Amino acid sequence: MVRLDVDIGALRLKNPIMPASGTFSEDLADVFDLDLLGAHVTKTITRGFRDGNPTPRVCEVGGSMLNSIGIPSKGVGYFLENVVPFYQGYKTPLVVSISGNTADEFAQLCAEVSVPGVDAIEVNISCPNIEEDGKAFAIRPSSTFEVMTKLRRATSLPLWAKLTPNTGETSEVARAAEEAGADALVVANTILSMAIDIRTRKPKLGNLMGGLSGPSLKPIALRMAYQCARATKIPVIGCGGISTVEDAVEFLIAGASAVQVGTATFINPTAMVTMIDDLRHYLEAEGLSSVREIIGTVEDGEQREGIVFMEAAP
Amino acid sequence: MSNIHHLTPPPRTAYELELEVLSNEAVNGEYRLLVLNAPRGLLERCRAGQFFHLLCPQMGGQAPYLRRPMSIYGFYPEREELHFLYKVTGEGTRALAMLRRGHGLNVLGPLGKPFTIKPEWEQLVLAARGVGLATLAPLALEARRLGKELTAICSARSESVLMSVDLFRHMGANVITLVDEDGSSSVDNVEAVLNTLIDGPGIDAFYTCGSNRLLKLLQKVGTRHGIPGQIALEQQMACGLGMCHCCVRPFRKDGGIVNLRVCREGPVFDIQEAVAW
Ligand SMILES: Cc1cc2nc3c(=O)[nH]c(=O)nc-3n(C[C@H](O)[C@H](O)[C@H](O)COP(=O)(O)OP(=O)(O)OC[C@H]3O[C@@H](n4cnc5c(N)ncnc54)[C@H](O)[C@@H]3O)c2cc1C
Ligand SMILES: Cc1cc2nc3c(=O)[nH]c(=O)nc-3n(C[C@H](O)[C@H](O)[C@H](O)COP(=O)(O)O)c2cc1C
Ligand code: FES
Numbered sequence: 254m255v256r257l258d259v260d261i262g263a264l265r266l267k268n269p270i271m272p273a274s275g276t277f278s279e280d281l282a283d284v285f286d287l288d289l290l291g292a293h294v295t296k297t298i299t300r301g302f303r304d305g306n307p308t309p310r311v312c313e314v315g316g317s318m319l320n321s322i323g324i325p326s327k328g329v330g331y332f333l334e335n336v337v338p339f340y341q342g343y344k345t346p347l348v349v350s351i352s353g354n355t356a357d358e359f360a361q362l363c364a365e366v367s368v369p370g371v372d373a374i375e376v377n378i379s380c381p382n383i384e385e386d387g388k389a390f391a392i393r394p395s396s397t398f399e400v401m402t403k404l405r406r407a408t409s410l411p412l413w414a415k416l417t418p419n420t421g422e423t424s425e426v427a428r429a430a431e432e433a434g435a436d437a438l439v440v441a442n443t444i445l446s447m448a449i450d451i452r453t454r455k456p457k458l459g460n461l462m463g464g465l466s467g468p469s470l471k472p473i474a475l476r477m478a479y480q481c482a483r484a485t486k487i488p489v490i491g492c493g494g495i496s497t498v499e500d501a502v503e504f505l506i507a508g509a510s511a512v513q514v515g516t517a518t519f520i521n522p523t524a525m526v527t528m529i530d531d532l533r534h535y536l537e538a539e540g541l542s543s544v545r546e547i548i549g550t551v552e553d554g555e556q557r558e559g560i561v562f563m564e565a566a567p
Numbered sequence: 568m569s570n571i572h573h574l575t576p577p578p579r580t581a582y583e584l585e586l587e588v589l590s591n592e593a594v595n596g597e598y599r600l601l602v603l604n605a606p607r608g609l610l611e612r613c614r615a616g617q618f619f620h621l622l623c624p625q626m627g628g629q630a631p632y633l634r635r636p637m638s639i640y641g642f643y644p645e646r647e648e649l650h651f652l653y654k655v656t657g658e659g660t661r662a663l664a665m666l667r668r669g670h671g672l673n674v675l676g677p678l679g680k681p682f683t684i685k686p687e688w689e690q691l692v693l694a695a696r697g698v699g700l701a702t703l704a705p706l707a708l709e710a711r712r713l714g715k716e717l718t719a720i721c722s723a724r725s726e727s728v729l730m731s732v733d734l735f736r737h738m739g740a741n742v743i744t745l746v747d748e749d750g751s752s753s754v755d756n757v758e759a760v761l762n763t764l765i766d767g768p769g770i771d772a773f774y775t776c777g778s779n780r781l782l783k784l785l786q787k788v789g790t791r792h793g794i795p796g797q798i799a800l801e802q803q804m805a806c807g808l809g810m811c812h813c814c815v816r817p818f819r820k821d822g823g824i825v826n827l828r829v830c831r832e833g834p835v836f837d838i839q840e841a842v843a844w
Contacts, residue, residue, distance in 0.1 A: 280809035280831065283581040284675075296812075304826055311805045311813040313632040318805065322812050325826065342576045467632070519633060519806045520622065522583050522675060 255536045256543040257529070259291075259510050261488045262411050262436040264346060264373055266291035266511060269544055270501065270529050273492050273515035274350040274375060274415070275322065279339050284522045288343050289529060291511060295336060297350040297377045299326040300362045307459035314448050317467030317494070318516055321460035324352060324380065329365050337370045346372035348413065352380045356390075360403040367408040374410050376401070378430075379417035379442035391417045394429035401433030413490065415439040416477070418470075423477050424484035431485040439490045439513065440478045444470060467516040470494040475507055482508025482549060496524060498531035508549040581678055581808070582609060588670045589648065591663075595728055597654050598698065599664055600640070603672060605649040613642040614681030615705035616799055616835040619651070620807035622673035623659040624666060631659035636804050636830070638702035639677065649674075652701035652730065678807055679834045682706050682797055684713055688771035692764060694720035694757065694785065699777025700730040702799045702834075706774055707738040718764060720745065722752040722778070754784050761788050770794050773838060777801070783843050796838035802829040817842045 257268035271292040272281075278296060287293060306323030313319075326332075332349075340347040349366045351374060353359030363374055378390035378400060390396045391414070404412055414430040416423070418441045427438055443464025448457040456462070474493020482489045488511070491504030496517035504512050517524040536544060586603040594600050620634040641650035655664050666672060684691065684706075691710050693703045700721055710717040719735040722745045735742050743760060745752040761784075764770050773785045773796030782798060789796050802814040809831030816833075817824045818840045827833065 276806070276810060278808075278810040279577075282577050283579060283808060284583060285579065287576065296810075305812060305815070308813075308815065309803055310815070311633070311803060311811070316630060316632050318633060320805070320811070320813060325812050325815075516805075519811065521673075522581075522806075522808065 255533050255541065256545070257532060257536075259544060259548075261373070261413075261490065261511060264411050266346065268529050268532070269505065269511035270525050270532070271348070271490075271511060271513050272518060272525065273513035274377065276515040276518050279336070281518070281522060285526050288345055289526050290345055292346045292348050292372075293340050293343065294348045294375060294513065295332075295350050297324050297326070297352045297380070298329060298332050298362075298366075299324060299352055300329050300358060300365070302326065302328045309457065309459050310463075312448055312457040314446075314465070315469065317465060317469035318519075319446050319448055319458060319463040319465055320443070321458045321463035323460065329362060333366070333368060337368065341370050348373045348375050350375040350377050350415070352377040356400040356403045359400055360407040363404050363407040363412075367410050371410060373413055373436075374404075374408060375413040375415055375439060376404055377415050377442070379415055379419070389417050389419065391415075391426055391430075392420045394422055394425040397426050398429040398433045401430050401435055405434035411436040413437040413439050415442055415492075416481070417442045418444045418473055418477060418493075423480045427481040427484045431487050435487060437488045437490055437510075438481050438485065439492055440481050440509070441474050441493055444473065466494070468494045468496060471500060475503055478504050478509045479507040479551065495528075496520070498528050498535055501528055501532065502535060502547065505544065505547050506549070506551050508551065510548055580612070581676055583673065583675045584609065585671045585673050586649065588666045588668055588672055590668055591666045594652065594730075597728055598701075598730060599653055599655065601651045601653065601663065601666065603649045603651075603674070604647055605642075607644045607647055609677075610642045610644040610647065610649060613639050613649070613677045613705075615639070615709045616682035616702065616797075617677040617679045618807075618834060619649075619674045619676030620678060620804065621651075621659075621663065622675070623662040624670070624672070626662055627665045629658050629662035629665070631662055633805055634675065634807060635659040635663075636678075636801075636807055638799065638834075640701045640704050641708070642705065652698065652704070654698045675807060679830060680832065682709070682774060682799070682835050684709060684715065685772070688715065690716050690718075690764075690769050690771045691774065692718045692720065692761070692770045692772070693774040694722070694761075694781055695776045696722040696752075696778040696781065697724075697728070697730065699775070699799075702776040703774055704731050704734055707735050707740050710740075711738045716768065717741065718743065720757065720760060722746070722757070722781070724748070754780050757781065758784055758788065765792055765794075772796055774798075775838065779843050782838070782841060785838055786841075786843075789838060797835050798838045798841050799834045800829050800836060800841060801834065804830050806830070
């Protein structure tokens, strides 16, 4: 019998496959038993009501997609009253994704969602920070450290920092989050992108720009997960373009302790369930008894120092 | 002790399945009818107005990535058949058009809120243009099953692309065809046709899909005569299940405008709440 359970800090997951924020909701219970998953991760919520971006909010580009949903949210009150109780019908841990316009607002929301029934808080520091001229907190190590310090003080629940690929300082941002007290890193969110209709000459998204997700994002997210796993001692949760067990295993080998699956669920709503089965089969075929045996086993030899050096160069 | 009350997880209602293609034929220059072999249990769950999210094949140089939503055109549990009527518009539907008998097609559904027919509604009128008629076709089946009187106002550019007329006639509907060629599909003429019906047998409810002009007209006539109605709306979709929030449209509700998900709160909405586009 192969063991699929993994530890993300103090939190034990029965398997390392969970959904990515914004690509999962109670609605998926229409298709399969949500208790099969390693964790449940909610769509990012904000304190107050938010309507989201103008339509069209989605388009496809070369076997991947762009979205500019813009975090519509019914607010924290609605969330605590309706969404948290729904997930209490399941045994699987609940991870709540939150976001705020300022560090203080972020911290306040973090305290408000630290309630029984919530097992961890994922902080989406990849969204625009009003105090920093709209730049995401996680673009810079300094703003990452500042917001994570406030969030750390606001809750005693496990805190997962979700990083952005829209930075040139991946390892530094990861270290800043760790130093400020993050329990795990989710690597990563979407890449800021654009697509234009050549007939109308209009951008294909109502918001002009949006986030790239799906298979095209995978090599970038994998590189980042590798860098973060090397730069810190806290668990890394890989995210970006994972659609098959092979993709998931690549992230685990690169050093991730678990993975999140996003866009693939839109293509095949049962993608995560298939991946859990396939992971068991993969481990059996490899003669392994636990998924833990492959985490961080990348054969990177002497290349390591060179990569770190290149990134730290001016 | 947690003060959170525990809810029972909901039952499964939608299925991701690989179905076999029975046929996929051109109906006219623009539209094709796709017939799939489907399990009886799945078909018995289907309702008029619902849709499936189709994983269009990657073939013939076409590489659609996201699924494509298609209304249920017909569902026949006794024949184990699921029908879609579609217009070839882009990459996904071009790929669909290449499916042949014996091919498999991965479908997700049935999804969305169906049309409703209230018991007190006896005289039903459906009015639509083009492929909108595909969405309304199973409503004719449902109306017949419930013993309701149905008038179908079918509008199109020309006689040659008029959809589903025979199907509606076969279901016992009173069919009125209107085309652009002779001007009979003009808004003024549709209004005159509606007024004749209101003065004659009367109209208890309207159903429509696909046309902005028809929506505005039915909202106007509905308000004036106190006739309720429903509309099936479209929006580009990614998940089809309610998770991604990309398929929203604005609706008038409680004195304000709210964004609702077409895949989850719809695709069928109250006609007066819909905002013309
Ligand atoms: C609930 C629902 C039911 C539908 N039922 C039917 C049906 O029964 N028969 C049918 O022929 N079509 C139906 N459609 C529309 C159908 O989904 C689109 O035509 C299809 O997705 C186009 O895919 P494509 O790859 O061929 O075109 P693409 O290359 O994706 O797009 C071609 C053009 O169509 C537009 N388009 C794409 N998706 C949609 C959409 N969902 N709504 C409006 N415009 C769109 C694009 O903006 C573009 O201009 C339905 C849509 C919805 C939301
Ligand atoms: C439609 C959509 C909505 C998303 N919403 C959120 C969100 O609310 N919060 C968040 O942290 N990430 C959000 N994401 C990003 C995903 O969680 C994930 O990081 C990204 O899609 C990359 O993974 P994937 O390639 O597996 O989709 C969203 C992605 C998509 C496609
Ligand atoms: S298509 Fe995802 S919410 Fe409607």
